[in-house]
Amino acid sequence: MKKKIAYLVCLALAAAAMTSCGDSAATTESSTAETSAADTMEESEETVPEEETTAAETSAEESEEENEAEEEDEENYDTGDASLDNIRNQDEIGDKELLVLSFGTSFNDSRRLTIGAIEESLEKAFPDYSVRRGFTANIIIDHVNRRDGMLIDDVDAALNRAVDNGVKTLVVQPTHLMHGFEYNDLIAQVGDYADAFDQVVFGEPLLNTDDDFKRVETAIVDWTKEYDDGKTAICFMGHGTEADSNGVYQKMQDLLTADGYKNYFVGTVEATPSVDDVLAAVQKGDYERVILEPLMVVAGDHANNDMAGDEEDSWKSVFEAAGYDVTCLLRGLGENEAIRQIYIDHAKAAIDSVK
Numbered sequence: 001m002k003k004k005i006a007y008l009v010c011l012a013l014a015a016a017a018m019t020s021c022g023d024s025a026a027t028t029e030s031s032t033a034e035t036s037a038a039d040t041m042e043e044s045e046e047t048v049p050e051e052e053t054t055a056a057e058t059s060a061e062e063s064e065e066e067n068e069a070e071e072e073d074e075e076n077y078d079t080g081d082a083s084l085d086n087i088r089n090q091d092e093i094g095d096k097e098l099l100v101l102s103f104g105t106s107f108n109d110s111r112r113l114t115i116g117a118i119e120e121s122l123e124k125a126f127p128d129y130s131v132r133r134g135f136t137a138n139i140i141i142d143h144v145n146r147r148d149g150m151l152i153d154d155v156d157a158a159l160n161r162a163v164d165n166g167v168k169t170l171v172v173q174p175t176h177l178m179h180g181f182e183y184n185d186l187i188a189q190v191g192d193y194a195d196a197f198d199q200v201v202f203g204e205p206l207l208n209t210d211d212d213f214k215r216v217e218t219a220i221v222d223w224t225k226e227y228d229d230g231k232t233a234i235c236f237m238g239h240g241t242e243a244d245s246n247g248v249y250q251k252m253q254d255l256l257t258a259d260g261y262k263n264y265f266v267g268t269v270e271a272t273p274s275v276d277d278v279l280a281a282v283q284k285g286d287y288e289r290v291i292l293e294p295l296m297v298v299a300g301d302h303a304n305n306d307m308a309g310d311e312e313d314s315w316k317s318v319f320e321a322a323g324y325d326v327t328c329l330l331r332g333l334g335e336n337e338a339i340r341q342i343y344i345d346h347a348k349a350a351i352d353s354v355k
Contacts, residue, residue, distance in 0.1 A: 080109030082148035088133035093165040104135035105300035114334025134158030173203035203346040219338035233287040236295035240268025298332040
């Protein structure tokens with residue numbers, strides 16, 4: 001069995017090397033920043049005289065409480081009713097589990113309508129498997145737990161739950177957009193638990209093969225065709241990464257352009273093409289209106305703030321300042337049935353590999 005997961009892990013890593021995909025550099029940078037902060041704290045504690053340690057610790061605790069209070073004050077908008085979401089951390093899993101791993105979002109409605117909808121679709125497609133949830137972003141898990149009193153499993157908690165429930169066949173389906181740092185990290189993290197299961201397999205992320213790109217193109221074009229009137233530029237905002245896998249966005253742009261969708265534009269919030277790049281491309285055409293939509297599984301913080309926010313550097317503000325009539329569509333890819341079907345097909349391929 002251990003040899004089986006080792007083979008599957010190598011296969012997935014090889015696929016990642018051949019595919020220009022990935023969107024989790026932010027997670028890696030966050031981890032690096034947290035490590036640096038922890039090192040700084042350790043150095044600080046070592047240099048504080050013994051009699052001052054208590055005061056320093058008290059100050060640190062007060063600072064943390066103040067930061068949490070400021071964070072709560074800043075979130076003065078309604079993200080929806082958390083109680084409507086099924087966080088899927090129930091026990092009595094059975095022998096077969098389909099673990100859906102996502103970065104996560106603290107926007108309750110979007111989480112239910114995107115990640116939750118993907119999980120429900122997978123549950124309907126594979127009734128022999130218990131579908132469970134795991135998030136990779138602990139900062140989101142902590143925020144939702146503190147704000148709404150709902151504790152979503154992180155990856156280790158989800159895997160330990162599977163072990164405790166005696167799962168024998170574990171199928172892992174990430175909701176990631178592409179192969180990247182986080183997807184590969186997940187393979188390694190799950191691999192540490194390999195001996196606890198008889199079989200472990202991974203489903204591919206959304207964009208893996210050329211056929212996946214074509215299907216996503218068709219899905220987003222069909223989703224926005226009502227706005228395609230010849231005077232409207234339809235712009236999708238992805239996350240972006242400094243990794244080579246950032247090329248997935250240019251690949252999608254090239255596909256759209258080659259297929260005649262010349263009024264469709266793809267950019268990123270964290271990398272290139274930037275909002276300035278997308279604006280420059282739009283300005284070359286004779287457009288009066290702009291539709292903005294996230295090329296992300298969820299419509300979370302990036303969509304609501306970096307894309308549709310009122311700050312002067314948001315995509316909405318940038319295009320409005322350029323004289324365009326702007327409409328923001330706050331919906332994640334997970335709300336699209338055709339997108340969910342791609343995840344189902346990838347999970348099916350993984351499940352079929354263990355039969």
